[in-house]
Amino acid sequence: MIIGVPKEIKNNENRVALTPAGAKELVKRGHSVYVQHTAGEGSGFSDEAYENAGAQILPTIEATYEIAEMIMKVKEPIEPEYKLIKEGQLLFTYFHFASYEPLTKAMVESKSVCLAYETVEKADRSLPLLVPMSEVAGRMSVQKGANYLEKPLKGRGILLGGVPGVLPAKVLILGGGIVGTQAAWMAAGLGADVIIMDVSLQRMRYLDDVMPANVNTMMSNEYNIREMIKSADLIIGAVLIPGAKAPHLITRDMLKEMKPGTVLVDVAVDQGGCIETCKPTTHENPTFIIDDVVHYCVANMPGAVPYTSTLALTNATLPYAIQLADKGWKKAAQENPELVPGLNVINGEIVYKAVAEAFDLSYVPVEKYIAD
Numbered sequence: 001m002i003i004g005v006p007k008e009i010k011n012n013e014n015r016v017a018l019t020p021a022g023a024k025e026l027v028k029r030g031h032s033v034y035v036q037h038t039a040g041e042g043s044g045f046s047d048e049a050y051e052n053a054g055a056q057i058l059p060t061i062e063a064t065y066e067i068a069e070m071i072m073k074v075k076e077p078i079e080p081e082y083k084l085i086k087e088g089q090l091l092f093t094y095f096h097f098a099s100y101e102p103l104t105k106a107m108v109e110s111k112s113v114c115l116a117y118e119t120v121e122k123a124d125r126s127l128p129l130l131v132p133m134s135e136v137a138g139r140m141s142v143q144k145g146a147n148y149l150e151k152p153l154k155g156r157g158i159l160l161g162g163v164p165g166v167l168p169a170k171v172l173i174l175g176g177g178i179v180g181t182q183a184a185w186m187a188a189g190l191g192a193d194v195i196i197m198d199v200s201l202q203r204m205r206y207l208d209d210v211m212p213a214n215v216n217t218m219m220s221n222e223y224n225i226r227e228m229i230k231s232a233d234l235i236i237g238a239v240l241i242p243g244a245k246a247p248h249l250i251t252r253d254m255l256k257e258m259k260p261g262t263v264l265v266d267v268a269v270d271q272g273g274c275i276e277t278c279k280p281t282t283h284e285n286p287t288f289i290i291d292d293v294v295h296y297c298v299a300n301m302p303g304a305v306p307y308t309s310t311l312a313l314t315n316a317t318l319p320y321a322i323q324l325a326d327k328g329w330k331k332a333a334q335e336n337p338e339l340v341p342g343l344n345v346i347n348g349e350i351v352y353k354a355v356a357e358a359f360d361l362s363y364v365p366v367e368k369y370i371a372d
């Protein structure tokens, strides 16, 4: 198969979808790998390293899309890329369709095959291609939150861990999955007083077992959220309903209940955000303030730590990329059921129900395309 790896063009997105090591594995299997000039630079991989691995370097993004049967990316295509996508081309990347209707419509129009990292799903319901970036973003969310709690950055001016004789800050985490768990470890390690809210009792039982004493769990419901936001210093949004738009657990009117200088880090912003007032921001302009509450809503947090993120992401994606390249998307999905829910859009039709529902668009069961 001919594989193209374009350079990411989203703001401060420094990750790349394939490392030279990954390129070597694909080339070894007889595939042709084309990498756009400087695509790996932000993650520390030179054009020469890819060439030494057997890949070829192309000068432009246009040339990379033009030649490829499968495009491997990190973030969703953005507007200037829409016109480069070809009918029948396989796009293997994050999409987060339910948060952005124009992207969904553009991919429907393109008649490409969109296989989304974030909805590839194992039999145990885990999301193997989301997990590594959720680990990164979860850990980062506390770093960012601690930073924006500083007074010069408009936060409350409170140190997460406090000091002897002074109480620590309170961290409220909505969603105790991968992001929430990693955030809790970091916040607890810094000495904060941490609460994780989830709707899954089973998950909270697990968290209660493994977390240190300064982390407690609480059922997520409107009553409890309204109560706990009054005293929280840092609130981290980490809920997910796979493939769907995130529920707004914190609504506009709740901001008035918070202390001035409270910091909200809505990691779930890539699925639309679980805080109503969160709108996607960039690493260049990461925050905005409403009602004296600092909002941090960067949709590609791991892009800022590419030396960690690219390796973590490609460790997970490469085995699937190899299956797709060796067999083509249809046979690969027929033989590996984990890939089936990854299929979101095929040949102009939405084949992932929650995405169609998010925009009231028509839905076709994916089986239409998987069956022989």
Ligand SMILES: NC(=O)C1=CN([C@@H]2O[C@H](COP(=O)(O)OP(=O)(O)OC[C@H]3O[C@@H](n4cnc5c(N)ncnc54)[C@H](O)[C@@H]3O)[C@@H](O)[C@H]2O)C=CC1
Residues within 6 Å of the ligand: 118, 130, 131, 133, 134, 135, 137, 174, 175, 176, 177, 178, 179, 180, 197, 198, 199, 200, 203, 220, 238, 239, 240, 241, 247, 249, 266, 267, 268, 269, 270, 271, 298, 299, 300, 301, 302
């Ligand atoms: N902004 C960024 O750069 C990044 C964002 N993310 C996003 O972070 C979000 C969380 O991802 P993961 O932790 O991997 O998901 P996950 O599936 O591991 O965890 C989600 C948790 O939310 C819980 N939940 C569902 N409804 C809830 C409710 N009403 N109240 C409280 N909890 C609820 C679930 O029970 C589950 O434990 C996703 O939207 C993901 O795409 C992930 C990586 C990077």
Ligand SMILES: CC(=O)C(=O)O
Residues within 6 Å of the ligand: 075, 094, 130, 133, 134, 270, 299, 300, 301, 302, 303
């Ligand atoms: C998952 C995601 O949105 C990211 O890694 O940027």
Ligand SMILES: [Mg+2]
Residues within 6 Å of the ligand: 208, 211, 212, 213, 214, 215, 216
């Ligand atoms: Mg405990």
